[in-house]
Structures are given as structure tokens and as C-alpha cells.
Amino acid sequence: ETGVTQTPRHLVMGMTNKKSLKCEQHLGHNAMYWYKQSAKKPLELMFVYNFKEQTENNSVPSRFSPECPNSSHLFLHLHTLQPEDSALYLCASSQEDRGGYGYTFGSGTRLTVV
């Protein structure tokens, strides 16, 4: 039990589909993050939420849409994705003022776009 749970673990979707990734943390943290991990690239920060407010959006295409209904849940809504969006999508959480001391990651969702 890592404290950060991501579902589903694996997802295969067509380019015209709409799907959502879910992340839930049980650690009482108030900051949550979406990262994309692709082969041969560093983890790429996609979205940051502090106290449910989005504070960072690193020029992520609009086909990715985050939602943070409360400090324990984070979603990533996907629509009209491209094959190059296939990657491991990682959710993480931290205390807003202690993020520099480490994040807790979920196990990720392995996404394949066909």
C-alpha cells in the first residue's frame, strides 16, 4: 500500500475514445501532481494542484484535462489522444510546504493509444 492509488493500471484506447485516469491519496497531503513518463525522457510534469487549485500547467495539450474535486482525488480526462501520448502516467502527492522533501508516487497507469 503506497498511499497513492491509481486506476486503471493499464489502459488501451483508440484515438477517438474518451477515458479518465483516477488517482486517490490517503496520506492527508494537499498537493497532487500528474507526471508523464516516456522512454528515454525525464519525467515530465503535466499538472500541479495545491489545495485543489491548479498552479502549474506546463503547456500540456488540451486533449488532457485535469480535475481535482478535493485534496484527496485527482483525475486526468483524456480525449482524442495521439499514439505519441502512449506512456506511463504517474500521480504523486506531497504536503504543499514539504514537497521539497519528497513526493509519494502511485504505481502509474500504462496508457497505450492505438
Added chain:
Amino acid sequence: TQLLEQSPQFLSIQEGENLTVYCNSSSVFSSLQWYRQEPGEGPVLLVTVVTGGEVKKLKRLTFQFGDARKDSSLHITAAQTGDTGLYLCAGARSGGGADGLTFGKGTHLIIQP
């Protein structure tokens, strides 16, 4: 854009040997973290270093933060097969770190029996 360069990218050694991996940047970070990731799983935090020149030990692993807080190293003594994995360094731009971490590409470490 702050970049973290990790070296080597790949390392395969025999059990019992020692190794060092490096994480370098031209930028200053408020803190630097090391993670280990296994296939199909998310990164797991090993250690955070905050003060320039700081050295932390975690059993056979020794972590060092450079005096200028721009680089770090991870040294493993008497490597074991269980040390196999992807080692990632990550830097925080601010003390709170809640504006996201910058990651290196990682070092793929294989310890052969």
C-alpha cells in the same frame, strides 16, 4: 529550464562491486531527491538532501549533495541483486517543492549475480 543530467545512463556490474552514479546541473536547487523505480511501478523516495555538502547514509547507499547545491551523487557499496532498478534524481526549485520537481533521465542499474 532547469536540467538534471544523470550519468551513467546504464550500468551493469557484478554483485559485491561498488558503484557511483551522478546527477549534475548548472542550476541551484533548494533540495535534491533520489528515487528508485522498478518496472511497472512508480518511483519510491530513497532520500532527500537539503544542505550543501550534506551526506546521508541509508544502509549501503551513501548520498551526497554538492556544496553549491547543483549536483549530487549516489554511491552503493557491495551491490546486491536487489539494488537493480532505475535510479532517478529530482530537484526542487523552491523549499516547498509544491510547484513540481525536475527529474533527470535516470540511471538503469543491473546487478548481476
